[in-house]
Amino acid sequence: xxxxxxSDIASSFREIKARAESRWRELFNSDKPVILVGTATxxxxxxxxxxxxxxxxxxxxxxxxxxxIEVGCMGHCYAEPLVVIHKPGYPAxxxxxxxxxxxxxxxxxxxxxxxxxxxxxxGAMEENDLIPSFADFPRASYEKKVVLRNCGHIDPTDIDHYxxxxxxxxxGKALRMSPEDIIDEVKLSGLRGRGGAGFATGxxxxxxxxxxxKPRYVVCNADEGDPGAFMDRSILESDPHSVIEGMVIxxxxxxxxxxxxxxxxxxxxxxxxxxxxxxxxxKAGLLGRHILGSDFSFDIRLFQGSGAFVCGEExxxxxxxxxxxxxxxxxxxxxxxxxxxxxxxxxxxxKTLVAVPSIIENGALWFNGIGTEKSKGTAVxxxxxxxxxxxxxxxxxxxxxxxxxxxxxxxxPGGKQFKAVQIGGPSGGCLxxxxxxxxxxxxxxxxxxxxxxxxxxVVLDEDDCMVEIARYFLEFTxxxxxxxxxxCRLGTRQMLAIxxxxxxxxxxxxDIDTLMMLAEAIRAGSLCGLGKTAPNPVLTTLxxxxxxxxxxxxxxxxxxxxxxxxxxxxxxPDKCERSCDACVGTCTVEAIFPNPKRIKVIDQDKCVKCDxxxxxxxxxxxxxxxxxxxxxxxxxxx
Amino acid sequence: xxxxxxxxDGRKITANEGEILLWVALxxxxxxxxxxAMRDNHEPMAACRLCFVEVAGRDRxxxxxxxxxxxxxxxxTRGESALSLARQGFELLMASHALxxxxxxxxxxxxxxKIARHLHVKLKSKHLRKLxxxxxxxTSHPLFVYDANKCVLCGRCVRVCREHSGTGxxxxxxxxxxxxxxxxxxxxxxxxxxxxxxxxITVCPTGALVPKEEQSP
Ligand SMILES: Cc1cc2nc3c(=O)[nH]c(=O)nc-3n(C[C@H](O)[C@H](O)[C@H](O)COP(=O)(O)O)c2cc1C
Ligand code: SF4
Ligand code: SF4
Ligand code: SF4
Ligand code: SF4
Ligand code: FES
Ligand code: FES
Numbered sequence: 001x002x003x004x005x006x007s008d009i010a011s012s013f014r015e016i017k018a019r020a021e022s023r024w025r026e027l028f029n030s031d032k033p034v035i036l037v038g039t040a041t042x043x044x045x046x047x048x049x050x051x052x053x054x055x056x057x058x059x060x061x062x063x064x065x066x067x068x069i070e071v072g073c074m075g076h077c078y079a080e081p082l083v084v085i086h087k088p089g090y091p092a093x094x095x096x097x098x099x100x101x102x103x104x105x106x107x108x109x110x111x112x113x114x115x116x117x118x119x120x121x122x123g124a125m126e127e128n129d130l131i132p133s134f135a136d137f138p139r140a141s142y143e144k145k146v147v148l149r150n151c152g153h154i155d156p157t158d159i160d161h162y163x164x165x166x167x168x169x170x171x172g173k174a175l176r177m178s179p180e181d182i183i184d185e186v187k188l189s190g191l192r193g194r195g196g197a198g199f200a201t202g203x204x205x206x207x208x209x210x211x212x213x214k215p216r217y218v219v220c221n222a223d224e225g226d227p228g229a230f231m232d233r234s235i236l237e238s239d240p241h242s243v244i245e246g247m248v249i250x251x252x253x254x255x256x257x258x259x260x261x262x263x264x265x266x267x268x269x270x271x272x273x274x275x276x277x278x279x280x281x282x283k284a285g286l287l288g289r290h291i292l293g294s295d296f297s298f299d300i301r302l303f304q305g306s307g308a309f310v311c312g313e314e315x316x317x318x319x320x321x322x323x324x325x326x327x328x329x330x331x332x333x334x335x336x337x338x339x340x341x342x343x344x345x346x347x348x349x350x351k352t353l354v355a356v357p358s359i360i361e362n363g364a365l366w367f368n369g370i371g372t373e374k375s376k377g378t379a380v381x382x383x384x385x386x387x388x389x390x391x392x393x394x395x396x397x398x399x400x401x402x403x404x405x406x407x408x409x410x411x412x413p414g415g416k417q418f419k420a421v422q423i424g425g426p427s428g429g430c431l432x433x434x435x436x437x438x439x440x441x442x443x444x445x446x447x448x449x450x451x452x453x454x455x456x457x458v459v460l461d462e463d464d465c466m467v468e469i470a471r472y473f474l475e476f477t478x479x480x481x482x483x484x485x486x487x488c489r490l491g492t493r494q495m496l497a498i499x500x501x502x503x504x505x506x507x508x509x510x511d512i513d514t515l516m517m518l519a520e521a522i523r524a525g526s527l528c529g530l531g532k533t534a535p536n537p538v539l540t541t542l543x544x545x546x547x548x549x550x551x552x553x554x555x556x557x558x559x560x561x562x563x564x565x566x567x568x569x570x571x572x573p574d575k576c577e578r579s580c581d582a583c584v585g586t587c588t589v590e591a592i593f594p595n596p597k598r599i600k601v602i603d604q605d606k607c608v609k610c611d612x613x614x615x616x617x618x619x620x621x622x623x624x625x626x627x628x629x630x631x632x633x634x635x636x637x638x
Numbered sequence: 639x640x641x642x643x644x645x646x647d648g649r650k651i652t653a654n655e656g657e658i659l660l661w662v663a664l665x666x667x668x669x670x671x672x673x674x675a676m677r678d679n680h681e682p683m684a685a686c687r688l689c690f691v692e693v694a695g696r697d698r699x700x701x702x703x704x705x706x707x708x709x710x711x712x713x714x715t716r717g718e719s720a721l722s723l724a725r726q727g728f729e730l731l732m733a734s735h736a737l738x739x740x741x742x743x744x745x746x747x748x749x750x751x752k753i754a755r756h757l758h759v760k761l762k763s764k765h766l767r768k769l770x771x772x773x774x775x776x777t778s779h780p781l782f783v784y785d786a787n788k789c790v791l792c793g794r795c796v797r798v799c800r801e802h803s804g805t806g807x808x809x810x811x812x813x814x815x816x817x818x819x820x821x822x823x824x825x826x827x828x829x830x831x832x833x834x835x836x837x838x839i840t841v842c843p844t845g846a847l848v849p850k851e852e853q854s855p
Contacts, residue, residue, distance in 0.1 A: 308813070325810070330684035330704050483791070483810075483817025486687045490730040490769070493815040497767050514765050521726040524698060525687045 008293045013172040016284050017163050024164030028086060033066045033111055036084040038152055040073040040237040041269050042230070046080035047099070054100040055083070058107040066111065072238020074152030077391035079122055082152075085110065091130065096122035139389070139408040144370065146378045147194075147354045148394045151238035156273050159280040162241040168286055170357035174249045175294050177360075182253040183209065186356065188364035190376030195221055195312075195349030196427065196453050197529070198375070198442035201356075204346060208336040209254045211344035218251045218259035218298075219340065219347040221317060225264065225309035226425030227476060229456040231380045232350040234392055236263065236270035239354070240277035244300060246353030248287060249360060251298040254346055258299060262317055265304040274302055309426075309480035312454075313528050314339075314347045316482070327482045328528035349454075351380055371397030375441030385422070385458035388413050393457075395440070402436040405459055416461040419560075420544070424453025426473045426480075427533035429540030430466060449540040451533060465562035466545040467552055471499040473537040481530060488531030491522040495538060504565045505629070507553035515542065556629040564609050568630035573599045575623035583613035583624060604633060644711040653707055658682075660689055660702035668715050671724050671753040673792040673843050675703035683793050687727045688753065692717035699723050725757050733766035734815075736787035742845040749843035750790070773818065778826035782839050782849055786818050789846035795819060795838035807832045819846075 027034060035055055039048045055068050074082050079096030085106065086092045093116060095106065102120050109115040116131065124133035134140055145151075154161035162168070174182055187202030208216060220243060224232040236243060247259050263270055278300055281287040289297045303321055305311050311326035318340050320326035339345025355377055359367045371377050375397040381404065383393050388410035395404060401421055405411065412418050420430040429450035431438070438444050442452050460469060478492035495518050498511045519535035519542075526532045542549060551557045558566040571583070571592075578598040591606035592613060600623075602613075614624040627633055640655040646668050653662045661677060663670050673686035682703045690699040694712035699720040702713075714720070732750070739745045739761070754761050773786040793810070796819060800806035807827070811820045821827060839847050 310813075330682055330701075479814055481814040483812070483814045484683075485685045486727045486730055486790075489791070489815060489817060490734055493769055494730065494733065494766050497769060517726070517765070521723060521730075525690075525723050525727055527684055527687065 009172055009175050012285065012293045013168070017169070020160035020163035023160045027067065031088050033064075033085060033087040035066060035068045036071045036086075036152075037068060038072065038074050038080065038082040039070040040234055041267075042073065042077050042234075043080050043082065044269070048081040050100060051081045051083060051098055051103050054103040055107060058104045059111070062107055062112050064107070064111055069155050070157075071154060072151050072156050073148075073234040073392055075148065075392040075394075076122060076389070078389045082122070084125060087111065090116065091128040091133065092125035093131065094122045094125055094134070095120045139393075139410075142395050142399055142403050142408050143393065144378055144396050145394050146358055146367075146370070147235065147351050147380050148392060149239075149358065150242060151234060151392070154239065156238050156240055157276050159241060159277065159284060162239070163284075166361065167241055167357075168245055170360035171245050171248055171286065172292060174252055174360050175292060175296060179209065179253045179255060182249065182360065185364045186253070186359060189359045189367040190364075190371075190374075191352065191355055191359060191367065192375065192442060193349055194351035194355070194380070194452075194455070196424070196451065198452060201348065201352055204336050204348075205250065205253050207334075208344045208346045211337040213338075213343050215258060215343055216254050216256040217340045217343060217345040218247050218254065218256045219317070219321070219335075219345055220247055220259070220261040220350060220353055221312060221314065221347055222261055222263040222267075222270070222350050223305055223307075223309075223312035223317060224267075224350075224454060225307065225312050225480070226427075226454050226456050228382060228384050228458055229425055229454045230382050231392060231455050233267050233270050235350050235354060236267065237273050240270075240274045241281065242354045242357060243274070243350055244277055244281050244287060246348075246356040247300060248291065248298055249356050250346055250348065250353060252296055254344070256346070257297055258301070260301050260303050260321060260340075262303050262305055262311075262321060264307040264311075266307050271302065271304060278302065308482075309476075310482045310528075310530050313530060315528070317347065318345065327484050328530070330527060351455075372439060372441045374443055379440055379452065379455065381455050381457040383409050383457050383459070386412050386416065386461040386464070387459040397441045398439040400437050400439055401431065404440070404457070405436070409459065412459065412461050416463065418459070419462050419464055420460045420466065420469075420541075422450075422458040422460060422469065422473075422537070423456070424451035424536070425456040426477045427451050427529070427536055428453045428456070429536040430460070430469060430544065431540065432544040434544075449536060449543055451536060463560055463562065465503070465558050465560035466541040466548045467499065467558075468503055468560075468562050470537045470541040471496070471503055474499060474534065477530060477534040481534070482528075485525075485527040485531060487522045487525040488527070488534060491518050491525075492531070492534050494518055495522075495535070499538070502549060502552045503558075503563045505552065505556040505563075507549075509553060511553065512542065512546070512549055556631075558628045561626040561628050563628075566630070567609065567626045567628045568604055568633045569602050569607055569609060569611075569614065570625055570627050570633045571600050571602055572623045572625060575621055576600050577618075577621050577623070580618065580621060582616045582618055586612045586616040588612070604630070642707055642709040642711075644707050644709070644713065646713045647715055655707075657707055658703060659691070659705040659707050659711075659713065662707055663691075663702060663713070663715060669752075669756055670702050670715050671728070671756055672703060673749060673753075673790055674794070676794060676797060676841075679797065686731075686790065686792055688724045690720040690723045690727075691715045692720045721757060725759055728753055728757060728759060729763045729766055731790050732761055733763040734769045734771065735790070736770060736785065737761055742788070743848040744788075744845035748845060769815075771815075771818075776827050777850075778828040779832065780828060780850065781832075781834055781836055782827075782847055784827055785846050785848075786820070787846075788844050789819055790844055791817060791819065792843060793819075794841040794843065795847055798837040798841050802835050802837050803831070803833055808838065 081098045083095045083098045124131045127133045191201040192198040313328045316326045316328045335345045381393045422430045481488045483489040576599045584592045591603045595601045617624045643652045671688040674683040689702040691702045692714040776784040796808045
């Protein structure tokens, strides 16, 4: 009996896959060129939709028949808008920083002519003799795309693109396995949750499957509230079917019939693309009743969250799904035994679920072979801040921070000095130079005081004040605290008040001890993960950069010259050029005046420290500097 | 009903299986600071974070209101790490509390005063900055006065009110430091559909909700 069902599944799947593959071949193996444009949210922000219009208009003008396909995030977010041209006879070439003028030239000169426009090339997608390919970049030797495997390569609104690239094969395979075998496979793979805490996914599924109570649920956590994180958004926008496939496999493994994708309402494009994908998957028989003709039925509903950071916490998320206020509750019971409507519920992060199909497809041992002893697979980061190549990065666990920042990210721009890297968002911490050779995995980061968190990675340089960074993150957590429990509600507020004082030069010597005391108490006493991890940015900056705190408190000095109350603008008399008055007109409060020698001087009482004049001073003079503490400004000119 | 035996502060106690540690301790004469727990609440709020105790075999203090007792459990209500955590939580509450016992109707029967005595701390916080919210005092209701500046957000009033009247006059609003107990849309207390049961005044552990006749001049 089982055999008959298995072969049914196989044949119905073969059919839809064959159709998808032939459409894909038609697209890329014809004699027509194909253009891909990255139109995920960040591409759109950089004007990618205008590029799509321009390309289409110019193609029409030139009488060329060439599809322009909107794809998702290619990872090179620093160089948006991005365009990839597949032209027969040429390797696929990726162009960066494309503007309408460049777009027109690409059509005119490359598509109608044979000039590849080398000056706009970012890299070729495959190795060739003509132009340097991405594979030749140093980052290529570190990157490994598992979770981001399809992002930027396929049209996220076309299920056939996903199918033609191996999509849903894992589901077909999974339906021929027993649920227990799938759970064993996921356990063997060593997959740990990508939502922050790193809980073993296979074990979570097993607990849920064995928990009494029905129905069971699968929930995809796509709340992603960390400032600066956009991995989950990019995946939903670029490859929504991989999330759906992962969820269907999870549902089959635990025996669920209903699932939810909880996505923040601030992600309208992700919402739209997931909606389309759900519809297509249902139509193809990959979702809904009798999936692929089997006796397994499962459907997914999309839920738009109001976008509070704390709603990403699993019990708060479930409360929110139930129509209640998104406020965490005490655990245990954990959702795996008592979640949505009090029923066993698996709740997993987007990236966790996306890793599942490749594990089923390639086998647990393949996944287990990537990464470190206790952290298997890859880590996805949104690389941001003072780094040359910002964007989405996926590297095997165990890659060092140095490799990610300096090889994949190409280091710090403007010849500045690296200072710290902030990992894991508001729950994470700031790690200094000395931690750069740390292999990235769940445990090593936790040990260093930071956290894998959701995957934000912000690079900081010499111009960033560590006290201010800690203050910034704490301001975020204290604002986002649900306010239910004492330590988080009041403790973070107390810490913020202290940090506010320190950055204003009003800190007291004993404040550091109070900060430490509060941090430990909040960590030990808070009810949920938000409070428990909220002190991390403060604890790590105190641990690695205590001297910066002391300089603020003892000398009223901000070593990074960032804290406004602790700096003054000063024009160096021997550098200021008599005949130049570039700064004078830029000052909106008219604080700059020439002295009798025609050297410019700043009236410190008028100056509002806006930085405009420093930027305006021509680079050959570079006469305007920031001084800290403000008393450094020579008395004579005050 | 099955019973289990456990040890609290060195004394052997027998109690019904499935009971919550906080009530077992209180019923047997061991005081544990608590504000947000309620006897019939099956899903503990676990919000005030004052009921910390040490349980043998657990590496950090646990909240007594969330612990189900087990056979052989060994509990220390006086352990230093538990008490110090409770003290810090209490200090945080008091640093944002409109402290004025001399003019407070709750003076003498206030749970906060009791906790301070138990923890050997002053009501006035030593280390922390005073962070008050200066919320208006609501005197509109014929039965009680509500002073949000004395509220510790234990949620007891919210709960009894919802149980009693079904709809609930009180609810929580806002988040973080701004979180407070208030009526729907912040209306004055007397315009809401209160049925004058006065349950909320009975359960409030502080001077936040007090009957009107006890209001000092
Ligand atoms: C304050 C807070 C915010 C969180 N936000 C998210 C989030 O945005 N996305 C997410 O997947 N997990 C988030 N988590 C973790 C979830 O509670 C939960 O552990 C996770 O979704 C489980 O999935 P995983 O096992 O795949 O990691 C958050 C936790 C806390 C405490
Ligand atoms: S730790 Fe913060 S966010 Fe979590 S329950 Fe307590 S107050 Fe709410
Ligand atoms: S920093 Fe701004 S306000 Fe101050 S002198 Fe320069 S331009 Fe004027
Ligand atoms: S509520 Fe309690 S601690 Fe506060 S003023 Fe009244 S009596 Fe004093
Ligand atoms: S008013 Fe009283 S009972 Fe209600 S939450 Fe505040 S302190 Fe608790
Ligand atoms: S390349 Fe555009 S979202 Fe990353
Ligand atoms: S009584 Fe236990 S947390 Fe409030």
